Amino acid sequence: MxxxxxxxxxxxxxxxxxxxxxxxxxxxxxxxxxxxxxxxxxxxxxxxxxxxxxxxxxxxxxxxxxxxxxxxxxxxxxxxxxxxxxxxxxxxxxxRLATAAEGGIAGDASWFADFKTIAQINAKLDEWAIAHPSLVSSVTAGASLEGRVVRGIRISSAPMGANVPAVLFDAGQHAREWIGPMTAMFLANALIDGASSNARIARILSTCEIFILPSVNPDGYEHTWTTARLWRKNRRDNGNGTFGVDPNRNWGFQWGRGGASTDPASETYRGTAAFSEPETQSLRDFFYAHPNIVGHMDYHSYSQLVLWPWGYTTTAPLEAPAFDAIADRMRATILANGGQPYIAGQIATTLYIASGSIVDWVYGDRAITSLTIELRDTGT
CATH class of the missing domain: 3.30.70.340 (Metallocarboxypeptidase-like)
Structure with a gap:
């Protein structure tokens, strides 16, 4: 009911x-x-x-x-x-944001004092690549519906093209969730700084690649800054007076099942077909172009949750015990380091049924360990 x-x-x-x-x-x-x-x-x-x-x-x-x-x-x-x-x-x-100082050079924590526009995020990505040429390089993952390039960086001291495993972190599928892109950027900053000051981080970066794509729905993100702060979807003109497809209901694995709407006015509108949107097509193709990706994290907000597949069904995946162990370790680490209580569990049973999500596709189609984090807060 x-x-x-x-x-x-x-x-x-x-x-x-x-x-x-x-x-x-x-x-x-x-x-x-x-x-x-x-x-x-x-x-x-x-x-x-x-x-x-x-x-x-x-x-x-x-x-x-x-x-x-x-x-x-x-x-x-x-x-x-x-x-x-x-x-x-x-x-x-x-x-506040209109009067805030640009703030910060590469590695300066003051840059993270407040949210940033897509132009500021992209400028920071370029800044890191220039300041750390042997560690950071620019990457792209196609373009959005309105033609904005989906920007990111590769962080690794391993030579480009080296046969090493990779992990991809993305954020901003839902445009209004501004904490996601900033968290991805904060992670990038921590890795870049840690490469020269933390032996464990340096070892990781010498033996694998980290890809960070902080804003994978740049049109929607821009729209939240200029027009509608609470905009969630991309900027697809649906042709009937409504706009937007939910990127995180547009992925091809079990697309069109529960928890995704057929109504173009809905915030969870799934689109006309799986991968109907250039944003999901481009990110899908980034996975295809990097078969060495073995791990993936998708950032959202809010609720403070660490979630794993499946989203389309409450049936647990065969690797549920492994997922549960990873998610629970992340939950415990967040609590120990930041003092914030997160809940770990399967998407469909912990949160809600949601078909057509990136996490289900990455795991179901690519057999890659994939999780999502619903960041702070809990609505307090």
Whole structure:
């Protein structure tokens, strides 16, 4: 019953004038206590969008117009206010970022004091390659729908073309999840710095390649900076007044099954076919061009989760014990080093059913160990 209601989730996709700046005036974010299927139906009908990654009985975050809160109260739905004025938060963030200093040279931690535009991210990638020519080199993974090159770097002291294993880290499939690209960049910075100061990192980089692609949906990311801060998908014109395909429902393994919408207005719209989008095609082809990739990590937010396949089914993969051990070790390491509690588990059973994801394709099609992390926070 509850799973069938997910198809009713109201999308925030803009219709008509998609170029107008979205202000989110009159909107707030609440945490609702869902006690029944009726509560869920009511919230999905009233809310603009659900923010929590998992919709079920219990506490779930929603974006709602303040004028509709009385209807929730009348329906007997309990909720607490999390963000009273979403427009003010978005507006203040824009002002802060517009006045922030560019900050930082290669290796300078001040660069990570705040979020960065796609142009700033790409400039930093170039800066690293220039400053560390024997360690860092530029790579590309095709181009986006609007023609933006998907940029990244290779970090390794092994000669280019050496027969060594590789690990790929990507971020930004969902445009509004700004912490993902910054986390990927922070990882790159730590590896570059560690190559000369940490024996373990130096040893790893001498025997393998690390590929980091910090923003694999650059059109969507740019749109979140210029027009709609909470935009999630790519920028596909669907031809019916709606825009966007969810890249993480467009991958070819078990495409079109549960947890992916056929509605172009939905935030989880799967597209017209598997790999219909240039962003997923390009990243797929990057895997094909680098058969030495043996590990993969996909960064998202939020919820603080370490997740492994499958997403399309609750049936566990044959290698579930190995995945569970890897994810649990990552969870424990994050807790020990950063003090943040993460939950580890299979995507479909820990989070939700989601077909057409990159993690399922990387593992199911390429037989590569693949995980995803839902980064901070938990909506607090």
């Amino acid at each position: 509850l799973s069938s209601l997910l198809a009713l989730c109201v999308a925030s996709t803009a219709f008509a004038d998609d170029s107008a700046v979205v202000t989110y005036d009159g909107e707030c974010v609440i945490r609702a206590d869902i006690r029944s299927a009726r509560d869920l139906r009511t919230l999905l009908a009233i809310a603009e969008e659900e923010f929590s990654h998992r919709i079920d009985l219990g506490e779930v975050d929603f974006r709602v117009k303040r004028a509709r809160l009385a209807a929730l109260t009348a329906a007997g739905i309990r909720f607490e206010m999390r963000v009273p004025d979403l427009a003010e938060v978005v507006r203040n963030e824009r002002v």
